[in-house]
Amino acid sequence: MHAVLDSVGSPGLSTRLRAFLDDRAPETPCLVLDLEVVRTNYRAMRAALPEATIFYAVKANPAPELVRTLVHEGSSFDVASTGEIDLCLAQGADPSAISYGNPIKKARDIAYAYGRGVRRFTFDSEGDLANLAEHAPGSRVWCRFLVDAPASGTPFGAKFGCSPEMALRLLTKAADLGLAVDGACFHVGSQHTDPAAWTAGIAQAGRIAGGLADAGVPTRSLNLGGGFPASYREQAPPLTAHATAIRAAVAAHFDSPVELVVEPGRAIVATAGVIRTEVVLVSRKSDADEHRWVYLDIGRYSGLAETENEYIAYRLRTAHPAEPSGPVIIAGPTCDGDDVIYQNTPYRLPTALRAGDHVDILDAGAYTASYSSVSFNGFPPLPTLFVG
Amino acid sequence: MHAVLDSVGSPGLSTRLRAFLDDRAPETPCLVLDLEVVRTNYRAMRAALPEATIFYAVKANPAPELVRTLVHEGSSFDVASTGEIDLCLAQGADPSAISYGNPIKKARDIAYAYGRGVRRFTFDSEGDLANLAEHAPGSRVWCRFLVDAPASGTPFGAKFGCSPEMALRLLTKAADLGLAVDGACFHVGSQHTDPAAWTAGIAQAGRIAGGLADAGVPTRSLNLGGGFPASYREQAPPLTAHATAIRAAVAAHFDSPVELVVEPGRAIVATAGVIRTEVVLVSRKSDADEHRWVYLDIGRYSGLAETENEYIAYRLRTAHPAEPSGPVIIAGPTCDGDDVIYQNTPYRLPTALRAGDHVDILDAGAYTASYSSVSFNGFPPLPTLFVG
Structure with a gap:
């Protein structure tokens, strides 16, 4: 019918x-949300990239029932605000599984997050780095750089990320400030259907990791952000195509093993x-x-x-x-x-x-x-x- | 400082x-809203166009305190939904001072409005007209036509209003259906800084009124919509410039006296x-x-x-x-x-x-x-x- x-x-x-x-x-x-489909999508992402830790991008859909479902699946969470931190904690997430991924945050919001046990942060500026050093001492940090890649379905423009050169300088400084440097991160833009976008970002991240190694700062993980597409009127490439491209690029551009982190939102929900x-x-x-x-x-x-x-x-x-x-x-x-x-x-x-x-x-x-x-x-x- | x-x-x-x-x-x-400035703006609009009835466009700012302030000033209200009808009534507006100006409405929302005493409606389509005849019998109606005028600061595109020819046909039909025809209405687009836009709309409305007169349907009022601008970085023309242009155009294009209605939102708040x-x-x-x-x-x-x-x-x-x-x-x-x-x-x-x-x-x-x-x-x- x-x-x-x-x-x-x-x-x-x-x-x-x-x-x-x-x-x-x-x-x-x-x-109407089908939580069983959420579980299926989460497991498909885990299967496609078993070597990566999944931080669900809460902004894609912050429904408490959905967050609780993903807590039970073992997901970690990428949050944009203190409101989203409170939401995740209320649904049973462990603070160690929360990353404050918004590089635009007030000093007092950093302090609040730290007070609630959050120990992972992303920054992309001198000012935010200084605030992290002061209000979240010893935390693990990624620096987001602006990836030079083809535009996505809903491109980010230049709002997020600094130049790769600045990222290298700021990550080196982060180590000097007593923060636990994880490494670089980037985001190809939401709803990206071209796996080559990640390839470009990973190559740039590899160069940043090389520069960090020269400065005596080991790279612990590479945060590949989100952007994994869903199929709408146009069919998106399967997750496995992205995974293959990512795996090949990491092998090509990183000398030593590096932990991978992904922040899917749309692809999950x-x-x-x-x-x-x-x-x-x-x-x-x-x-x-x-x-x-x-x-x-x-x-x-x-x-x-x-x-x-x-x-x-x-x-x-x-x-x-x-x-x-x-x-x-x-x-x-x-x-x-x-x-x-x-x-x-x-x-x-x-x-x-x-x-x-x-x-x-x-x-x-x-x-x-x-x-x-x-x-x-x-x-x-x-x-x-x-x-x- | x-x-x-x-x-x-x-x-x-x-x-x-x-x-x-x-x-x-x-x-x-x-x-932060200064309700005294709201009163001043409302009185300035009344002074600029004393011959017009003011229906405040609630969508511009539906704060209950603001609506109550305007009830006390004697304003009428242009609403977009049943939610806004309930809001105005709760703040003391009389149902006779409410116009349901959204030409896109469910049949049951028309019935709800009618049940709450609303007797003024705007339509721009055959389907909405049929629903009004059925669920709001005898009500006063305007038909919105798509004005052919220079674009405003935030143009409406073609979403609202039918062709002037269709407006004439539908208004004639409205009279046949037992509705109380007020006449035509148009909206030049929000934040319009060119008084000539109203001139163009009034000329078209005058032709519709002429056609209605030929069909034996007298025009009772002309609804000029909103779009009266506020000054932002660029200074907008004073309200008096719009009033002068409107007055001259009405005199030029209407043979007999016609009540005027305006629906300012931005200019008030x-x-x-x-x-x-x-x-x-x-x-x-x-x-x-x-x-x-x-x-x-x-x-x-x-x-x-x-x-x-x-x-x-x-x-x-x-x-x-x-x-x-x-x-x-x-x-x-x-x-x-x-x-x-x-x-x-x-x-x-x-x-x-x-x-x-x-x-x-x-x-x-x-x-x-x-x-x-x-x-x-x-x-x-x-x-x-x-x-x-």
């Missing part, structure tokens, strides 16, 4: 998600979630308009933030037969002209689609609910429900 | 806001607010980098949503002397590469600026707090405090 649109060969909904939507008919909009929405309205702007406008009860301000610039093109699913279909512009429910989801990406939806019908947004477990605005236009934030 | 940067001749902070920040030293980040922030970090990406990166404890996901594409360039204020200064890129505190506030707009900040210093974001009362994400990266939403 349900037709999967824009399928690219990867499975649609898990049986559990499908049954939940059919049986429970939750109020829309809502995100994206495919575990579906957002159920309702069509608010289907309209045309003029009697001659070829496109229909399909307005959903979710938009950029209530969970679909990653559709900014149409970066992420989600697969959609309706209860109608896929054909006949026609071109649509898809928009959110607010009185905001920027709250348009897809107008350049060519989407088609069934001509039978009507107000009141459901549209399911697949693979929407990452970077959705926590972006929701508190009350923009008077709409409440996206709630999360759980199965599995 | 406080230097106002990027001043453009308009006043910086109100005395009350300045005193509040100095005396109370609130935790950052926070939005923007200058009433200041966001106090703290500098988290000042850094350079390499030892040779000319730009400093200044990271604040607020960003695009915690209130500064309108800095997307750097649409709105706020004035900034620090406690340091304005000179010497240097070029900066300004970014938010999250681990998100898109959370950069200004990298193309040339901002300069004092070279003395350090982590822990305050940066005040002026004229930030509109379209800020309610956009805040619930918890992105573990940061809480922007709180609002009140003076006056």
Whole structure:
């Protein structure tokens, strides 16, 4: 009965998600997360890179139930704030399994983290390094450098990371300041589908490790960041392709064995979630308009933030037969002209689609609910429900 | 002691806001709203266009204290959702003073609004019109058409409004369906600094009114929407310039007297607010980098949503002397590469600026707090405090 649109060969909904939507008919909009898929994805990442320690990037989805699930799986956690530290600890994470990966932090937040037992930090600037030395003495540190690699699906630009030269200087200084130097880290940008991006970063990290060795500072680990992709409308390469590229690059650019760390977020949780929405309205702007406008009860301000610039093109699913279909512009429910989801990406939806019908947004477990605005236009934030 | 940067001749902070920040030293980040400035702005709008009824666009800032203040001033309210209807009623608004201005609404939300006594609605599509006829019988309606006018500071694109031809057809049909036709409405786009935009819309509305008259449907009112600008880094034209252009265009394009309605949001509340922030970090990406990166404890996901594409360039204020200064890129505190506030707009900040210093974001009362994400990266939403 349900037709999967824009399928690219990867499975649609898990049986559990499908049954939940059919049986429970939750109020829309809502995100439903299948925790069993989270476990499966976590184990797939572990299997693809057994030599790496996994720090789940909590920002991808900070739902407490999800964090607890990953605590039970043995995951470590990459956090962006003291709020995320408190969240992880409350769900049973050990402070030794938490890394404060945000290089932008207040001195008092470093002190707070240290007080809660956190002993791993990432920095990318002189100022943050000085604060770490003062407020988190003896902690293990990575310095994030700006990787020179092809852009990802949602590129970071230059916001994070310093030049490799500065990274070498600051890591050497970190050792002088009594911090426990782990080594370099980089992030290729979120939703990266080109394994060569990691190759470029690992080569640069290898040169930094060489410089550190010359200065008498051994490299303990290499933090490869996140960016491992999920499949949306376009199929992403399998994790194993990334793992192979990473393994080869580490062998080529590091003389001695080095511990690996990865910080996946999207790759763990994206495919575990579906957002159920309702069509608010289907309209045309003029009697001659070829496109229909399909307005959903979710938009950029209530969970679909990653559709900014149409970066992420989600697969959609309706209860109608896929054909006949026609071109649509898809928009959110607010009185905001920027709250348009897809107008350049060519989407088609069934001509039978009507107000009141459901549209399911697949693979929407990452970077959705926590972006929701508190009350923009008077709409409440996206709630999360759980199965599995 | 406080230097106002990027001043453009308009006043910086109100005395009350300045005193509040100095005396109370609130935790950052926070939005502080001066309700006395809200009253002043409301009265200025009334004085500029005494012939118009003012429907405050609640989405600009839905703080209950602010809505209550405007109820006491005698304002009416333009709402985008049932949530905003409940908010206005809870603050003492009369249902007859509420207009449900969002043309994208569920049938059951129309029924809910009608049940709460709302009798004014805007539509722009066949489907919404049918729902209004069924669930809000006899209500007063405007049909929004897509105005052909120069783009505004934050343009709406084509999301709202139908073609003028369709508007005429649908308004005629609305009368047939037993709805009380008010007439046409349009919106020039938010933060519009060119009074000629209204002129273009009024001319189109005049043609629609002519067509309606031919069909025996008198036009009762013309809804000019919002879009009245606030001054940010660039000084906006005074309200009186818009009023003059509107008055002349209505006289030119309407044969008989027509009630005017305006829906200002930004013009009422923007200058009433200041966001106090703290500098988290000042850094350079390499030892040779000319730009400093200044990271604040607020960003695009915690209130500064309108800095997307750097649409709105706020004035900034620090406690340091304005000179010497240097070029900066300004970014938010999250681990998100898109959370950069200004990298193309040339901002300069004092070279003395350090982590822990305050940066005040002026004229930030509109379209800020309610956009805040619930918890992105573990940061809480922007709180609002009140003076006056």
